[in-house]
Amino acid sequence: MQLEELVTIKSLEAEAWEALEKAIMYYQGHAVGTVAALDGTVDALNYDQCFIRDFVSSAILFLIKGRTDIVRNFLEETLKLQPKQNQLDAYRPGRGMIPASFKVVSRNGEEYLEADFGEHAIARVTPVDSCLWWMIILRAYVAATKDYSLAYQPDFQQGMRLIMELCLATRFDMYPTLLVPDGACMIDRRLGIYGYPLEIQSLFYAALRAARELLICNGNQDIVNAIDNRLPVLRAHIRKHYWIDLARLNAIYRYKGEEYGTGAVNQFNIYVDSLPYYELDRWLPKTGGYLAGNVGPSQLDTRFFTLGNLMAIISDLASEEQSQAIMNLIEKRWEDLVGDMPMKIVFPALAGEEYRIITGCDPKNIPWSYHNGGNWPVLMWMLAAAAVKTNRVCLAEKAIEIAQPRLKDDEWPEYYDGRKGRLIGKQARKYQTWTISGFLLAKELVQNPSAVTLVSFEPFTAEQVSRACEFEIDSFDS
Numbered sequence: 228m229q230l231e232e233l234v235t236i237k238s239l240e241a242e243a244w245e246a247l248e249k250a251i252m253y254y255q256g257h258a259v260g261t262v263a264a265l266d267g268t269v270d271a272l273n274y275d276q277c278f279i280r281d282f283v284s285s286a287i288l289f290l291i292k293g294r295t296d297i298v299r300n301f302l303e304e305t306l307k308l309q310p311k312q313n314q315l316d317a318y319r320p321g322r323g324m325i326p327a328s329f330k331v332v333s334r335n336g337e338e339y340l341e342a343d344f345g346e347h348a349i350a351r352v353t354p355v356d357s358c359l360w361w362m363i364i365l366r367a368y369v370a371a372t373k374d375y376s377l378a379y380q381p382d383f384q385q386g387m388r389l390i391m392e393l394c395l396a397t398r399f400d401m402y403p404t405l406l407v408p409d410g411a412c413m414i415d416r417r418l419g420i421y422g423y424p425l426e427i428q429s430l431f432y433a434a435l436r437a438a439r440e441l442l443i444c445n446g447n448q449d450i451v452n453a454i455d456n457r458l459p460v461l462r463a464h465i466r467k468h469y470w471i472d473l474a475r476l477n478a479i480y481r482y483k484g485e486e487y488g489t490g491a492v493n494q495f496n497i498y499v500d501s502l503p504y505y506e507l508d509r510w511l512p513k514t515g516g517y518l519a520g521n522v523g524p525s526q527l528d529t530r531f532f533t534l535g536n537l538m539a540i541i542s543d544l545a546s547e548e549q550s551q552a553i554m555n556l557i558e559k560r561w562e563d564l565v566g567d568m569p570m571k572i573v574f575p576a577l578a579g580e581e582y583r584i585i586t587g588c589d590p591k592n593i594p595w596s597y598h599n600g601g602n603w604p605v606l607m608w609m610l611a612a613a614a615v616k617t618n619r620v621c622l623a624e625k626a627i628e629i630a631q632p633r634l635k636d637d638e639w640p641e642y643y644d645g646r647k648g649r650l651i652g653k654q655a656r657k658y659q660t661w662t663i664s665g666f667l668l669a670k671e672l673v674q675n676p677s678a679v680t681l682v683s684f685e686p687f688t689a690e691q692v693s694r695a696c697e698f699e700i701d702s703f704d705s
C-alpha cells in the first residue's frame with residue numbers, strides 16, 4: 228500500500244473515532260451508551276436516543292479497546308429499565324422486556340433515564356430483539372473482561388431469568404422458533420416479517436447460548452433445563468426447514484400439498500406456486516445456499532435477509548457446511564448482495580402490488596430503499612465476523628475496500644438506496660453511529676480476528692456450560 232493511501236486511511240479512522248466519541252451519551256457523569264445519530268441538519272426525532280440494537284457494534288468495539296466501563300454502565304442502567312412486574316395495564320411493557328431505546332431527561336435539575344418500549348416509535352412496534360441483543364452484549368462483556376461476577380450478581384441473574392421466561396413461556400404455538408409481530412427487530416416497520424423471522428431466530432439462539440453460559444444453575448434449574456431442551460430442537464428446526472439450496476429447491480418444487488398427519492413430507496403445506504422458483508433456479512449458485520426469511524403455515528419467505536443469515540453463522544445456528552454455502556452465495560451474488568455499499572438488508576425488494584399490500588404503501592420502504600432492499604453499512608461488521616468465523620476474510624477485506632472511500636465523503640449515512648446501493652438513502656441520517664462503529668468494528672475484526680469470539684459461539688458442548696453449573700448461588704458474595 229502506498230504511503231499516501233495509508234495516511235488517508237489512518238485519518239479516516241481517526242475521524243470515525245472522533246465522531247463515535249461525540250456520540251457517547253452521558254448520564255450522571257458516566258458514559259452509558261451512544262446516540263443513534265448526530266445529524267445536525269434534520270430534526271432529531273428519536274435519533275437522539277440510545278437504541279439497544281444500535282449500540283451493539285459500539286459496545287463490542289469499546290470492549291475490544293478496553294473501554295469496558297461504558298458497556299458495564301450500559302448493562303447496569305438498561306437492566307434497571309427492565310420491568311420486573313407484570314403491569315395491570317396491557318398497554319404497558321410486560322415483565323422482562325428490555326426497551327428499544329432510552330434517553331437522558333432532566334427534571335428539576337436531576338437527570339433520569341427514560342425508556343421507550345416502542346410507545347414513541349412509529350406504529351408502536353414491539354422491540355423483541357432488544358432483550359436478545361442485551362444478552363449477547365452481556366456475554367461479550369464477560370468474554371472480554373472475564374468478569375463473571377457482574378453476570379452472577381443477583382440483579383443480573385434475575386434480569387436474565389425474566390428474559391428467558393419471556394422467551395420460553397408456554398404459548399399458543401407448536402414450533403421451537405419464537406413467534407413475533409411484524410417489525411420486531413432492526414426492520415421496525417411492516418415488511419411482511421411477522422411470524423418466525425430469521426433475524427429473531429438467530430438472535431434468540433445466540434441469546435439462549437449466552438444465557439446458558441451465564442445463568443447459575445443452582446436456583447435456575449428449571450430455566451436451564453428449558454434452555455437445554457430448546458437449543459437442539461431450535462437448531463435442528465432452522466437447519467432443516469429454513470435451508471434453501473438447489474437440492475432443497477428441487478425437493479420443494481416437487482412437493483405435494485394437502486398432506487395430513489405426522490407423516491407429511493411437506494410439513495408446512497407450502498404451495499409451490501407461492502415461490503419464485505424460476506428466479507431462484509437462476510439466482511442460486513450451485514455451491515451456495517441460505518436460510519429463508521421466514522417459515523410458517525403455508526409460508527416460505529424466500530427473501531435473503533442479511534442480518535439473520537450472518538448472525539446464524541456467527542452464533543453457530545447454521546451448520547459449518549451451511550455457513551460456507553452462505554458465504555459462497557455472498558461471493559457469487561456479490562453485485563446483488565453487496566454492490567457498491569456493503570450490504571443489502573434484504574434481497575430482493577418487494578415491488579408492485581406486493582409492496583403495496585405487504586408494507587401498507589409505506590413511502591419510506593419503496594422498492595430498493597431503506598428496509599425494503601436498501602444497503603446498510605452497519606451490516607459490515609457482521610459480514611466481517613462471519614468471514615472470520617468461516618475463514619473467508621478476503622470477502623470482508625473486499626467489502627471494507629468498497630465502503631472505505633465513500634463513507635467519509637458521504638458523512639456516514641444510515642443507509643443507501645438503489646439496486647447496488649449507489650444512492651445515499653432518501654431519508655438517511657448523516658453521522659449515524661452504527662454506520663461509524665460498524666465500519667470501525669469490521670476493520671478491527673479483520674485485523675484482530677480473535678476478537679470475534681466476543682460474539683461468536685462454537686458448537687455446543689457440555690464443557691462450555693459446566694462453569695455456571697458448578698457455581699453455587701449461595702457462595703456468591705455480592
Ligand code: GLC
Nearest residue numbers: 263278280281412413414415
Ligand atoms: C431505524 C431502524 C432501526 C434503528 C433506528 C435507530 O428505525 O430501522 O433498526 O434502530 O432507526 O437508528
